[in-house]
Amino acid sequence: MATLGLVEYQNASAEVRAVYDDIMTSRKTDYINNFWKALAHDPISLKRTWESVKQIMAPGALDSLTKELIYIAISASNQCGYCVASHTASARKQGMTDAQFAELMAVTGMANESNRLASGYQVEIDDRFKT
Amino acid sequence: MATLGLVEYQNASAEVRAVYDDIMTSRKTDYINNFWKALAHDPISLKRTWESVKQIMAPGALDSLTKELIYIAISASNQCGYCVASHTASARKQGMTDAQFAELMAVTGMANESNRLASGYQVEIDDRFKT
């Protein structure tokens, strides 16, 4: 169970409800996932984290699906089970196909492999890659 | 300096040259970067790694730029200086703009933050995220 427990809507303060409402409106859903409920014991962190996520994940120079794919790649690299599960669900909602997921995993695996080859072989940065 | 040194084209065996040639042809360049030269003391690993990279990074369900962005995100998460430098250069060659890079970094930072909030708060996976 989450360290501080989960704050359900009906037990939430007005401050927390305002964030929950904004999450539901922004995401066009009536569901608040456990991540937010676990954070909600600290309304300031809840609000700051949500505002950051909302700003960062909005479509911009990169579209929303690309951003979700990046989130999954990092979460898999970091072995964050919760984050892999929740962002895989989000990516599917945004249209991720099985073929895209499989290619995402292949890149994720390869990047993690080559990151270690580079450090293990002590490869120096090529002059032309120094910006 | 790289652990086993760098194998330059003129000193390379036919086996290594064949890989170098394929890298240059596939990437439309006459430059072989240090990563491959450092691996080339082990021609079998060189060939296997290159074949995997070529297959995985080819455009498919995801385009090549998206794949490079994922590579950068993981390399930054893993603190691999070489990989950040080389894949940032690759992504630019494929058209990555400064605005795309900045958004990529924002997502990378946020994902790394929320990955730790999820584990630190011991958030359980929502039933609906269990596939």
Place this chain on the structure above:
Amino acid sequence: MATLGLVEYQNASAEVRAVYDDIMTSRKTDYINNFWKALAHDPISLKRTWESVKQIMAPGALDSLTKELIYIAISASNQCGYCVASHTASARKQGMTDAQFAELMAVTGMANESNRLASGYQVEIDDRFKT
């Protein structure tokens, strides 16, 4: 289940019991947690690890609660579920409040975020930070 199983007090050798006794005395408890029972198949590692933990976690220039907070921060960063759970329990015993925990998590998240911004943006160390 733990790889080598758990060694219960009643089945433990004199060598292992001596460590268990010291853990219980030092921590003013009659409970040995699974971590130590899992290690106990290797009495030398058990003893060395416990002696190190006892020395390192004792109050000194930093108090015991601060040390537990650092332990949680690292365990959350590393996605070690066992360690987050056990050290959160220890920190509570030492008086950690919910407000302290929430701030700890906020710092942990932020540090993990900015660590990746620094590597992703390839920020060079300021001359004045070179000691």
Place this chain on the structure above:
Amino acid sequence: MATLGLVEYQNASAEVRAVYDDIMTSRKTDYINNFWKALAHDPISLKRTWESVKQIMAPGALDSLTKELIYIAISASNQCGYCVASHTASARKQGMTDAQFAELMAVTGMANESNRLASGYQVEIDDRFKT
């Protein structure tokens, strides 16, 4: 060099200068470190990241020095050279002694060790640690 270069005060937009001014005022310094200058090509990320850092690192349930110590512990765990250097400097400014630093490192090392013993031995979470 930083991927997008460093934005110096004299070349900064009004938006960026406002953040720089706030950093200097809040920290009682006339120095902006490279991290912020590297981020400044993306004024929105600059502002969001600074606002988050300012809020999170302010003294609250945990004092500022404790927060800096946690930052160093995580940065060392993540192998972020920039972050170790910059936050060690910050911690010193806030009064960190050599003895505190040495104990911080000992805890950081031990936590990273025991995190891996827990995962490697596949230790199950004790029932009493399940909150």
Place this chain on the structure above:
Amino acid sequence: MATLGLVEYQNASAEVRAVYDDIMTSRKTDYINNFWKALAHDPISLKRTWESVKQIMAPGALDSLTKELIYIAISASNQCGYCVASHTASARKQGMTDAQFAELMAVTGMANESNRLASGYQVEIDDRFKT
């Protein structure tokens, strides 16, 4: 459950069956573990990953047991529960004793500890270690 589900032999395409058959022949077993079944929705990744594993894990300059030990060490460092479990089983099949496992864990813990002491203390590489 695995993201894309598990592909059982009886439901597998000829392409996937060929890999499964090769796994069973090479490993002298009639069991395909979940890792491969989870990958099998992407037959190209399945084949590439298996071919790489088969080539890399074959005895060569290092024997098979040593390679499995290295696999466990990395999996424990990365907090990959699945990988620790599966490679511990493989290592046992190859003759790993409890004493070897315990020493492996001790080295894994120590390496993770000293890796952080080196970064936290900002230790510079000795000239003689620069190859």
Place this chain on the structure above:
Amino acid sequence: MATLGLVEYQNASAEVRAVYDDIMTSRKTDYINNFWKALAHDPISLKRTWESVKQIMAPGALDSLTKELIYIAISASNQCGYCVASHTASARKQGMTDAQFAELMAVTGMANESNRLASGYQVEIDDRFKT
């Protein structure tokens, strides 16, 4: 430069010299590497860390070279430049060949890749791997 500077033998206390002497005797060398000199400002950590390393890295159920290989694998996975450099040097002194190093790197890369495939695909542990 190391955070607290390096303690050279001629400036060291008797306590530190005793550890340095033991390092040189045990390793049959007259060289103390920077790691120990950086730790030496904290003689208690220096002694504890050295005693642990000496005990853990001694030949036992695993030989010394195997232990060094594991150290390199973890250091490369963790992106610890210092540790890769110093343990590669140690392994060479213990007879590591280029072919062994190359295979070590291949396993290190593969393990890091498959660790992420396992977490990204959310593969459940096979019942038979639950010990």
